[in-house]
Amino acid sequence: MTGVNPSWIAVDWGTTNVRAWAMGPEDTVLAEVRSDQGMGRLKPIEFEGALQVLVSDWSVAKGTPVVACGMVGSRQGWFEAPYAFVPCKPSTAVTKAPSGPAFSVRIIGGVAQKSPPDVMRGEETQIAGFLRLNPDFDGVVCLPGTHTKWVHISAGEIVSFQTFMTGEIFGLLSDQSVLRHSMGEDFCEDTFQDAVTDSLGRPQGLAANLFAIRAAGLVGESTPAIARGRLSGLLIGLELAGSRPYWLGQNVAIIAASSLAKLYGAALTRQGVPVIETDANRMTLEGLKAAFAHEKEIA
Amino acid sequence: MTGVNPSWIAVDWGTTNVRAWAMGPEDTVLAEVRSDQGMGRLKPIEFEGALQVLVSDWSVAKGTPVVACGMVGSRQGWFEAPYAFVPCKPSTAVTKAPSGPAFSVRIIGGVAQKSPPDVMRGEETQIAGFLRLNPDFDGVVCLPGTHTKWVHISAGEIVSFQTFMTGEIFGLLSDQSVLRHSMGEDFCEDTFQDAVTDSLGRPQGLAANLFAIRAAGLVGESTPAIARGRLSGLLIGLELAGSRPYWLGQNVAIIAASSLAKLYGAALTRQGVPVIETDANRMTLEGLKAAFAHEKEIA
Numbered sequence: 024m025t026g027v028n029p030s031w032i033a034v035d036w037g038t039t040n041v042r043a044w045a046m047g048p049e050d051t052v053l054a055e056v057r058s059d060q061g062m063g064r065l066k067p068i069e070f071e072g073a074l075q076v077l078v079s080d081w082s083v084a085k086g087t088p089v090v091a092c093g094m095v096g097s098r099q100g101w102f103e104a105p106y107a108f109v110p111c112k113p114s115t116a117v118t119k120a121p122s123g124p125a126f127s128v129r130i131i132g133g134v135a136q137k138s139p140p141d142v143m144r145g146e147e148t149q150i151a152g153f154l155r156l157n158p159d160f161d162g163v164v165c166l167p168g169t170h171t172k173w174v175h176i177s178a179g180e181i182v183s184f185q186t187f188m189t190g191e192i193f194g195l196l197s198d199q200s201v202l203r204h205s206m207g208e209d210f211c212e213d214t215f216q217d218a219v220t221d222s223l224g225r226p227q228g229l230a231a232n233l234f235a236i237r238a239a240g241l242v243g244e245s246t247p248a249i250a251r252g253r254l255s256g257l258l259i260g261l262e263l264a265g266s267r268p269y270w271l272g273q274n275v276a277i278i279a280a281s282s283l284a285k286l287y288g289a290a291l292t293r294q295g296v297p298v299i300e301t302d303a304n305r306m307t308l309e310g311l312k313a314a315f316a317h318e319k320e321i322a
Numbered sequence: 323m324t325g326v327n328p329s330w331i332a333v334d335w336g337t338t339n340v341r342a343w344a345m346g347p348e349d350t351v352l353a354e355v356r357s358d359q360g361m362g363r364l365k366p367i368e369f370e371g372a373l374q375v376l377v378s379d380w381s382v383a384k385g386t387p388v389v390a391c392g393m394v395g396s397r398q399g400w401f402e403a404p405y406a407f408v409p410c411k412p413s414t415a416v417t418k419a420p421s422g423p424a425f426s427v428r429i430i431g432g433v434a435q436k437s438p439p440d441v442m443r444g445e446e447t448q449i450a451g452f453l454r455l456n457p458d459f460d461g462v463v464c465l466p467g468t469h470t471k472w473v474h475i476s477a478g479e480i481v482s483f484q485t486f487m488t489g490e491i492f493g494l495l496s497d498q499s500v501l502r503h504s505m506g507e508d509f510c511e512d513t514f515q516d517a518v519t520d521s522l523g524r525p526q527g528l529a530a531n532l533f534a535i536r537a538a539g540l541v542g543e544s545t546p547a548i549a550r551g552r553l554s555g556l557l558i559g560l561e562l563a564g565s566r567p568y569w570l571g572q573n574v575a576i577i578a579a580s581s582l583a584k585l586y587g588a589a590l591t592r593q594g595v596p597v598i599e600t601d602a603n604r605m606t607l608e609g610l611k612a613a614f615a616h617e618k619e620i621a
Binding site: 106135137171187188189192196229231233238239241242 | 405434435436437438439440441469470484485486487488490491494495498499500524525526527528529530532533534536537538540541542557560561563564565566
């Protein structure tokens with residue numbers, strides 16, 4: 024136990040990781056902890072214990088409020104926090120979880136769309152955080168990741184959104200396909216930009232352009248850095264071709280870890296799109312603060 | 323030992339499987355054996371022993387000719403059989419492997435293309451078999467599989483070709499991505515055709531259309547058969563969009579296992595393309611016969 028005595032606890036609980044912030048008066052951050060006890064490793068009954076272990080260095084009063092976002096609220100999580108359907112404000116669906124006397128837990132629900140069918144869970148909290156800092160923002164938010172989201176925001180609401188499996192496809196192809204033999208850790212940025220242009224101009228060439236990465240290593244001239252830059256560029260270019268209705272003629276705010284934000288930012292800037300890059304972790308915390316404030320208001 | 327006494331042995335040696343035919347006078351097939359001792363499991367020094375085990379039920383005279391095709395001729399195989407570069411006849415590059423007294427081994431080399439970079443190894447033998455049965459064929463051959471090949475044939479030569487990673491991407495997405503939760507063994511053919519049309523019309527929508535398969539299972543209406551049909555159709559439709567310069571206004575011969583040949587045949591027929599479906603195993607054997615006859619001629 025330390026002297027950290029949180030007024031409430033903010034939790035970002037994803038599939039593979041969990042992170043908690045001890046929040047003090049005026050929403051100051053007193054301490055931060057994280058672990059690999061993500062939703063994917065836990066049964067519903069194990070979440071409360073996992074959270075107790077995670078914050079065991081703090082002096083947590085019984086019944087301390089907890090606000091959590093992410094896959095913790097999915098059907099396989101601690102407790103299902105239902106989706107809100109667009110158009111809606113982000114992170115308004117906050118569900119009280121049945122929990123022991125240790126915490127008073129609320130989980131932020133995801134956002135869904137009927138047609139075309141789509142879902143997000145976790146990103147809505149980052150969007151809420153972004154809107155807390157930029158309340159008058161009207162435009163498009165892009166959240167690159169395993170499942171990249173493009174989100175149209177108007178008057179503080181999520182109007183529509185679309186998810187692209189770009190990150191997951193990149194991971195599978197670079198680690199497990201025949202292309203793994205061609206990849207390295209290095210990354211050629213010029214090749215990346217050229218490949219984005221290739222996919223934007225001719226998205227239907229994707230499956231052939233991918234195999235050509237391998238073939239170039241066998242009968243042409245290539246390097247592992249070129250292969251990685253080309254794979255990344257072809258896939259992000261395909262996504263930009265498909266998400267053109269979102270970004271064309273728009274201001275785009277990118278919410279992502281810095282390396283991914285830089286890639287998307289570079290590709291969009293090349294297309295003449297003005298972009299703002301923001302930090303995903305900060306937006307998550309701001310979104311959790313917004314949800315906590317909202318809960319206090321309506322309590 | 324049985325009474326099977328081959329004049330020569332035809333071998334199709336791929337990455338995961340190997341199959342051998344005992345060939346008699348007039349190229350009749352006396353017997354056939356197969357095992358899972360594919361190239362991927364063997365070091366170069368182990369191929370001769372693996373072949374001896376495979377044909378151990380036959381009475382094989384010392385120095386019996388063997389003609390093999392497939393990944394056995396790759397750099398990681400028994401012996402590297404170099405690529406021939408297009409334009410070239412299929413399966414003309416036959417390389418004598420250094421082997422013991424048990425067999426006299428020849429391996430058919432692959433075919434490569436400098437620009438755009440591309441390679442095939444194994445398919446050239448099926449094409450040679452197809453041309454042995456259809457010597458006057460001018461047009462396009464499609465060989466669906468893990469790495470689908472589209473091949474332009476003119477005057478008995480491979481003029482150009484292009485490889486699409488469609489099959490490998492399908493396998494990764496259906497078995498290992500988030501879409502695996504939505505898949506079943508059943509397959510909806512109407513959904514398949516609609517998805518082909520969707521990708522042909524809007525190939526840039528791929529990464530979003532893929533995630534929508536998952537989302538439809540969560541917030542829409544879907545079934546495992548619809549999910550599988552849609553995944554297959556989106557990927558084959560993307561390939562058909564990219565390979566349009568190959569098939570548009572052409573006669574297309576499909577060389578594949580029957581289930582895959584049927585899918586590609588159905589999709590192409592819907593586009594008004596006349597197709598012939600042929601059996602991949604038969605074409606392989608015919609191609610090995612063609613290579614053996616060619617070797618005898620020049621010996």
